[in-house]
Amino acid sequence: MAFEPPRRLVRAFGETAPSGDDWLEKLPEAARQAVALRELTVDRVQVPGGRTSLVVLVRRADGTPAVLKLAPPRFRPEAERAALAHWGGLGAVQLLDGPVTEGVLLLERLHPDVSVRSLPEAKAQLEAAGTLRRLWVEPPDGGGFETVAERTGRQAEAMRGTAVGSEVRVLVDAALVAREELLAAPPERRLLHGTFRQSKVLAAERTPWLAVGPDPVVGECAFDLARLVRDRVEDLIASPSGAATTRRRVRKLAESLELDQERVRGWTLFRAVESGVRALRVGRRGDAELLLEFAGWL
Numbered sequence: 001m002a003f004e005p006p007r008r009l010v011r012a013f014g015e016t017a018p019s020g021d022d023w024l025e026k027l028p029e030a031a032r033q034a035v036a037l038r039e040l041t042v043d044r045v046q047v048p049g050g051r052t053s054l055v056v057l058v059r060r061a062d063g064t065p066a067v068l069k070l071a072p073p074r075f076r077p078e079a080e081r082a083a084l085a086h087w088g089g090l091g092a093v094q095l096l097d098g099p100v101t102e103g104v105l106l107l108e109r110l111h112p113d114v115s116v117r118s119l120p121e122a123k124a125q126l127e128a129a130g131t132l133r134r135l136w137v138e139p140p141d142g143g144g145f146e147t148v149a150e151r152t153g154r155q156a157e158a159m160r161g162t163a164v165g166s167e168v169r170v171l172v173d174a175a176l177v178a179r180e181e182l183l184a185a186p187p188e189r190r191l192l193h194g195t196f197r198q199s200k201v202l203a204a205e206r207t208p209w210l211a212v213g214p215d216p217v218v219g220e221c222a223f224d225l226a227r228l229v230r231d232r233v234e235d236l237i238a239s240p241s242g243a244a245t246t247r248r249r250v251r252k253l254a255e256s257l258e259l260d261q262e263r264v265r266g267w268t269l270f271r272a273v274e275s276g277v278r279a280l281r282v283g284r285r286g287d288a289e290l291l292l293e294f295a296g297w298l
Helices: 007-016 023-037 077-087 121-135 148-160 166-184 221-229 233-238 242-256 261-281 285-296
Strands: 041-045 054-059 065-070 104-108 111-115 190-192 201-203 209-211 217-219
Touching: 007 023, 023 054, 023 065, 077 104, 077 190, 121 201, 121 209, 121 221, 121 242, 148 166, 148 217, 148 261, 166 261, 166 285, 190 221, 221 242, 221 261, 233 242, 233 285, 242 261, 261 285
Parallel strands: none
Antiparallel strands: 041 054, 054 065, 065 104, 111 201, 190 217, 201 209
16 A cells, blocks of 8 residues: 555644655655554555544554554654553554554554544533543653743744744734743642643544643643643634633633633643644644734733
């Protein structure tokens, strides 16, 4: 079978890959080798798939359905492997046994086309929050995971170095101040999903919903809610009550997960501005405008 990467992955890789990165060119052969090594039968490549990895629906030698995921080192697939192993299937997709190859994960098969986004908005947020709560566990001894301070430190430097107009600069400055204040006294230290949103929660067999695709990080729980607050941002921007709905989301999610509302708001602001500035940097002006307008409501 030809393992052609989906256009979505090709486009995203072209925006972010450093010069000389040949992972995408080597991907078809890497996928063939991964399938052969694990004696898998391929059903299909998941389309449109994600922006950071190739996802292939496969079957193991005994006929059990599974998922083969291949990702480049810069998207930290080994950290994902370690987090999934630590969660052990509680709240997240199960890591399956088999040969360990750098950048290749074999996972239990969920229902890839049914995410929690298929539910009405209020129910979707409730189910997503309940799934996320189960992931917030003590990190393993010995560290090994990036911290919120480390990750946002890199992002903050990139934000400072990006040329933006005066209106955006006001938001950048506010986001950087919020980050500094939040890092001064974090209330807890947990293993976090890192990139959690409704599309990262898929229907499953052994439990109704399970999280997929973590970019794990260690820090306070409020950091993990930032992407969930801005879910369906296009709908929020299009709604005349978008600003009020956003503030209500912050309050409801904070209350449902027993977190400080201002900390949830602060991390949502920082992460929305960071995403908006990054979108500007790679030329996705439409996405940037949505994200920065959203950030302005916070």
